[in-house]
Amino acid sequence: MEDKTTHPMSNTSRITFFLFLLLLIGRISETLYLLWNPEVVSVPRWWYFSYLIAGYFLVSAVIYANRGDLRSLNIDRNFIYIFIFTGLVYALVFPAGLGVILGLCVIFDFVVFVSGSLNFEEYSPNYWQILIFMLVCLVPDLLTFMSSGKYPNAQNLAATLTAMYVANPALVIFEEIIYRGMLWSFLKKAGMTEPVILVAQAAAFWITHVNYYLRDPLGFWLTVPFGAIMFGLIVWRSKTVTFSTITHYLYDLLLVLSH
Secondary structure, three states: OOOOOOOOOOHHHHHHHHHHHHHHHHHHHHHHHHHHOOOOOOOOHHHHHHHHHHHHHHHHHHHHHOOOOHHHHOOOHHHHHHHHHHHHHHHHHOOHHHHHHHHHHHHHHHHHHHOOOOOOOOOOOOHHHHHHHHHHHHHHHHHHHHHHOOOOOOOOHHHHHHHHHHOOHHHHHHHHHHHHHHHHHHHHHOOOOHHHHHHHHHHHHHHOOOOHHHHOHHHHHHHHHHHHHHHHHHHHHHOOOHHHHHHHHHHHHHHHHHO
């Protein structure tokens, strides 16, 4: 007979939930600002820098707090590589003082990683299946990008590098950790099946992009929910946010390059 006894939250779960709320509040604050100011396309620079640095520290704290069982958050070794590399890039391009602060956090993450303190449960997904999901997710953006004719070349290298920055890999990482890392883990521990979790995380992701409703109705009703479902499918089949993070970033980058 299945044991349905409710177990109290561990200290790690409480800490993770608190960090989840902080990250989610930061993400929702961006949505509310853009919803309240539909004439602007981005938040103020002070908010942008504050959230990126705070978000990086918070995700680092999530990783360290769950270092004994990172697979429960759909985090694997390759995601840590992406996370540390992204932090290093931002530390180098941020204004000096902010770059130093972020750089110290990156160094801490690197030391924790190379020390072997992080525990990753090995899993071998069907890579061909994941690749198909990734391509299906990217096809609409690829077609839009190809029709735009704005292909990267030596003449527009600076614009391409700017687009890679504007596509904001750090925020992509935060969203993947929030919705398909921590939220996914909480719902799974609450007893939900993965098909239900797939829909729930997509709904949460969609709602927190409600600012698109006025600025880009087609994106709100079609592109965002489609992306959320596909990102979730990739996580479900791969058991890691690594591939969804890569797909999510390419998804956003193609949109930026197409405009």
